[in-house]
Structures are given as C-alpha cells and as structure tokens.
Amino acid sequence: MQNTTDFPTKTLKYDPIIYSLETPKYHLLQFDANNRFAGWVFNFGKLKINSINVYNDEQFVGNFIVDGLREDVGGHVPSIAAAKTCGFAFDIKISKTLKKVLFEIVFDDASKEPFFEFDVANAFSQRVYFKKLRQEITAIHKPAGELVYLTQGHYHVEEYQNSIIPGVLNMRQYLEHSGVDLNNIHSLLDFGCGSGRYLVGWHLIAPHIALHGCDLNTTLMSWAQNNLPNQIKCLKNNLIPPLSYPDNQFELIYFISVFTHLSLNLQKIWIQELKRILKVGGYILLTLHGEFYVRNCFWQESDKIEEFLSSGFIKNASDDEGANLCGTYHTPAFVEELFQEFQLVGYFPNGRINQHRTLFQIAQSQDVYVFQYNGNE
Ligand SMILES: C[S@@+](CC[C@H](N)C(=O)[O-])C[C@H]1O[C@@H](n2cnc3c(N)ncnc32)[C@H](O)[C@@H]1O
Known part of the structure; x- marks a missing residue:
C-alpha cells in the first residue's frame, strides 16, 4: 500500500x-x-x-x-x-x-x-442459507429510527437490519482468524449491546449459543427485552459494575464500540468485572478507535496527537461517560498493557484481516482486538 x-x-x-x-x-x-x-x-x-x-x-x-x-x-x-x-x-x-x-x-x-x-x-x-437467513430476519422486530440513532448515529432502519447478518459474519471472521472455535462457545455476552443487533445475528447463525446482552441505556434495554426473540436475554446495567451474572459464566464477551466511550478509569474497572464473569480459556473481542480516529478528531490540535502518540491513550473533553459524544482512543501497545492479564490472540487494524480490507465491518474502521483469558498465572 x-x-x-x-x-x-x-x-x-x-x-x-x-x-x-x-x-x-x-x-x-x-x-x-x-x-x-x-x-x-x-x-x-x-x-x-x-x-x-x-x-x-x-x-x-x-x-x-x-x-x-x-x-x-x-x-x-x-x-x-x-x-x-x-x-x-x-x-x-x-x-x-x-x-x-x-x-x-x-x-x-x-x-x-x-x-x-x-x-x-x-x-x-451460500445462497440457499442466505435466503433462509433473510426470511428469518424479517420475522424479527426492528427498532424505530430514533432507537437506531442511539447506537448507530443514523436513522435508517433498513440499513440497520441489513447490517446484522454481514456484520456478525465479519465478527465471526475475526474470531476464527484468532483461533476461536465457535463450537466451543456455548454462552456469550454482548456488553453494551444497544438494541441487540449482533445478538440477533448470533441467534440466526449460531442458535446453539446462549445469548446475553446488557446495556446501561434504559430505552434500548426495555426495547430489547420486549422485542427480541425470547432466547436472547437482556439486562440493564449501570455505568459502573457489578453485573448480576455469576462468576465464570461466559466463553465469549464482546463489546463493539463501548470502551470507545468510557474513561480509562472505568475501562480498568470493567476489565476486572468482565474477567470475573469470563471462563478461564474464554475470549474477549473489542473494537477501539485507533490512530486514524485521533488524527481526524484532533486535526487542529497537534499537541493532542502528540500526547496520543507518546502516551498511547487520549480522551476527548466530554465527561458524559458511556454516551457516544465521549470519545477515547488507544494505540495497540497501550491496549496490550491495559489487557495485560490476557493474551492477545488477534489484532485487526482498521478491521483489516492480513492487510486485506474487509466489508460490512462490525465498527467502521475501528481496530479490532481478540484476547484470551488464561486465568491468574
Ligand atoms: C456506539 S453504541 C454501540 C452499540 C452496539 N454495541 C452496536 O455495535 O450496535 C455504544 C453502546 O454502549 C453502551 N454503553 C456505554 N457504556 C456502557 C456501560 N458502562 N455498560 C453498558 N453499556 C454501555 C451505550 O449505551 C451504547 O448502547
């Protein structure tokens, strides 16, 4: 390139x-x-x-x-x-x-x-399988534009619904390229699941997995609880832990564009809580804003870009933690340090896989990381 x-x-x-x-x-x-x-x-x-x-x-x-x-x-x-x-x-x-x-x-x-x-x-x-998925997804309730806006920043309900299957297939690619065997995933948590679009995707492509989602947004959680298929269990949580799940429950926890809106302090607190509910040998997949996002958001503040490059992390001025306007940015080295109790098993800068650009990404141009938890060694 x-x-x-x-x-x-x-x-x-x-x-x-x-x-x-x-x-x-x-x-x-x-x-x-x-x-x-x-x-x-x-x-x-x-x-x-x-x-x-x-x-x-x-x-x-x-x-x-x-x-x-x-x-x-x-x-x-x-x-x-x-x-x-x-x-x-x-x-x-x-x-x-x-x-x-x-x-x-x-x-x-x-x-x-x-x-x-x-x-x-x-x-x-895959056309026969895709036809079946298309039919199944039309039977599942979709959120109104106002709800779509809360997680996606746009009001296009059809685009939201059409993004579910290719998005979850894109997530599956990252997991498979990180050595995750989905046959061994029996229970997963979508942390910060919004209206649960990727839970719907997993429900369709991997019905053997027990699906859980949580989010701090009351409107989104009450919609998800009332409208998603019964097999998908959603809970409202608070900005700060704990979650009500027992220890060692999940083999996979993913959070798509969630740590991108939390301060470093809260990220560290949440990592400990997520570690508690993750099984030993389990995986975490997350997406973060990398260098492109910093250079774009702070294009008139070179001192901020320098701060990011030297410290590996920066947060914008918003104190509204958990809200989309609050933005945080990470370098890969900083992320490895942050997740030092985990082993990095997959890193996909800007969502690319082996330098190849992927389509229908889970989070626009964000960096994707997959970690495995091997217990307190
Ligand atoms: C940009 S949206 C992404 C939603 C969803 N992951 C997706 O990709 O469609 C960020 C979500 O994270 C949620 N969130 C932020 N901080 C959270 C926290 N501490 N606990 C649970 N959810 C949180 C927000 O309420 C919001 O729904």
Missing part, C-alpha cells in the same frame, strides 16, 4: 483509505442480474480518489467516478474536503459463474492501488 498522506510517517500504521460498501450486502446479492454497488470512499491524505476501476475476475468492467455528495460522511471528516463528495454508485451484472469482483482505486495523479475484493463465489455457494 502506498503512503498517500502528508502526516508524519514514523507512526503511519493505519489504513488511510476509509470506506464503506453499503450495497449489495453478501446475503442480498442477486445472481444473473444487475446489482447496485454503492458506498463511499476517501483517502485520509493528500491525494484525492477520483474513481474506481472494477474487474469481474480478470475482466475489466468499467471505471466509475467517485463524486457523489455525502454530507453525512464529510460532516465527520472536516479536514478532508473530498470526504463531502466521496460517494459512488454503479450497476454490475453478477453471473452465477463469477468468482470475484475486484475493485481498484484511481487517485487524481493517475496512480492506482487495489481497493477490495467482493467474494461472489462464496455468496453463491
């Missing part, structure tokens, strides 16, 4: 290509038909992304301009003018025999780099 940013390069470990493919989700792909490939992408650096080349396997399909108005994205990225017009949308015919759609970025100096691959063969081989 080329270094396309003008930031100091000594610490440039994050992927400056920030993106989201919004459609088609794998389980909604249509075969022998045109599919709309739509999303957004910008470079968090000097060069602007002009267009995307698309190849069906090795065959060039077309060059598509990246210039769609995306104020929703640009509003979060004030330092990059091109983020306001980073949208793309085009149709591609997907045949049953196609293996992959390959995407390539074209910058405004005409240089190119691979973007991502869309795995058509896998979606085709």
Whole structure:
C-alpha cells in the first residue's frame, strides 16, 4: 500500500483509505442480474480518489467516478474536503459463474492501488442459507429510527437490519482468524449491546449459543427485552459494575464500540468485572478507535496527537461517560498493557484481516482486538 498522506510517517500504521460498501450486502446479492454497488470512499491524505476501476475476475468492467455528495460522511471528516463528495454508485451484472469482483482505486495523479475484493463465489455457494437467513430476519422486530440513532448515529432502519447478518459474519471472521472455535462457545455476552443487533445475528447463525446482552441505556434495554426473540436475554446495567451474572459464566464477551466511550478509569474497572464473569480459556473481542480516529478528531490540535502518540491513550473533553459524544482512543501497545492479564490472540487494524480490507465491518474502521483469558498465572 502506498503512503498517500502528508502526516508524519514514523507512526503511519493505519489504513488511510476509509470506506464503506453499503450495497449489495453478501446475503442480498442477486445472481444473473444487475446489482447496485454503492458506498463511499476517501483517502485520509493528500491525494484525492477520483474513481474506481472494477474487474469481474480478470475482466475489466468499467471505471466509475467517485463524486457523489455525502454530507453525512464529510460532516465527520472536516479536514478532508473530498470526504463531502466521496460517494459512488454503479450497476454490475453478477453471473452465477463469477468468482470475484475486484475493485481498484484511481487517485487524481493517475496512480492506482487495489481497493477490495467482493467474494461472489462464496455468496453463491451460500445462497440457499442466505435466503433462509433473510426470511428469518424479517420475522424479527426492528427498532424505530430514533432507537437506531442511539447506537448507530443514523436513522435508517433498513440499513440497520441489513447490517446484522454481514456484520456478525465479519465478527465471526475475526474470531476464527484468532483461533476461536465457535463450537466451543456455548454462552456469550454482548456488553453494551444497544438494541441487540449482533445478538440477533448470533441467534440466526449460531442458535446453539446462549445469548446475553446488557446495556446501561434504559430505552434500548426495555426495547430489547420486549422485542427480541425470547432466547436472547437482556439486562440493564449501570455505568459502573457489578453485573448480576455469576462468576465464570461466559466463553465469549464482546463489546463493539463501548470502551470507545468510557474513561480509562472505568475501562480498568470493567476489565476486572468482565474477567470475573469470563471462563478461564474464554475470549474477549473489542473494537477501539485507533490512530486514524485521533488524527481526524484532533486535526487542529497537534499537541493532542502528540500526547496520543507518546502516551498511547487520549480522551476527548466530554465527561458524559458511556454516551457516544465521549470519545477515547488507544494505540495497540497501550491496549496490550491495559489487557495485560490476557493474551492477545488477534489484532485487526482498521478491521483489516492480513492487510486485506474487509466489508460490512462490525465498527467502521475501528481496530479490532481478540484476547484470551488464561486465568491468574
Ligand atoms: C456506539 S453504541 C454501540 C452499540 C452496539 N454495541 C452496536 O455495535 O450496535 C455504544 C453502546 O454502549 C453502551 N454503553 C456505554 N457504556 C456502557 C456501560 N458502562 N455498560 C453498558 N453499556 C454501555 C451505550 O449505551 C451504547 O448502547
């Protein structure tokens, strides 16, 4: 990957290509038909992304301009003018025999780099299973836009629902790449589960797992308790431990974009509580804001960026702990120290796996970590 940013390069470990493919989700792909490939992408650096080349396997399909108005994205990225017009949308015919759609970025100096691959063969081989999941998910209640906003920052109920299956499949990839055998996971906790979207995903793809969720938000928890399938058990908790679960209950605890909103002090307190309810040999998966987020949020405060790079951690000025406006940021070295009683078994910077960009991420461009708890050695 080329270094396309003008930031100091000594610490440039994050992927400056920030993106989201919004459609088609794998389980909604249509075969022998045109599919709309739509999303957004910008470079968090000097060069602007002009267009995307698309190849069906090795065959060039077309060059598509990246210039769609995306104020929703640009509003979060004030330092990059091109983020306001980073949208793309085009149709591609997907045949049953196609293996992959390959995407390539074209910058405004005409240089190119691979973007991502869309795995058509896998979606085709799973089409019957995906159809079943699609049918099952439509029978499950979905939260209203106002509730979706509380966890996702947008009001699009359909997008929320369509993100569940590919999101949980993305989480499963991180676990599998960390050596977690899902057959050995019998009980999991989604800590900070919001309206329980990923619990719904696990309910559909791994019904053998006893599913628990908790969150401090009363509105979200009461909706989850009243609307999610009965097999999903949700509890409201407080900002500070304890949780009401017994010791050694879970083989997996995950928290998606939760420590990103808690002070360091509370993170340390919660790690001890989560350790208490985790079985020895069990796993923790979490997502955190890494360097890209710091450089974006503090783009006019170089002293904050320096503080982050030297101390490994920074928090923004909000004291509203647990709320989305309260933001915290971690370097990988700091995270390993924070979870020193655990063994790091998986690290996926910006959600990538082995340097490959993943689609339909559990938490937009956040770093994903998987730890195993081996007891007090
Ligand atoms: C950005 S949302 C993510 C929700 C969910 N994990 C998802 O990915 O859809 C963060 C969630 O963490 C919850 N949260 C923050 N601090 C918490 C705490 N101390 N205990 C439980 N939930 C917490 C918030 O109420 C909110 O629902």
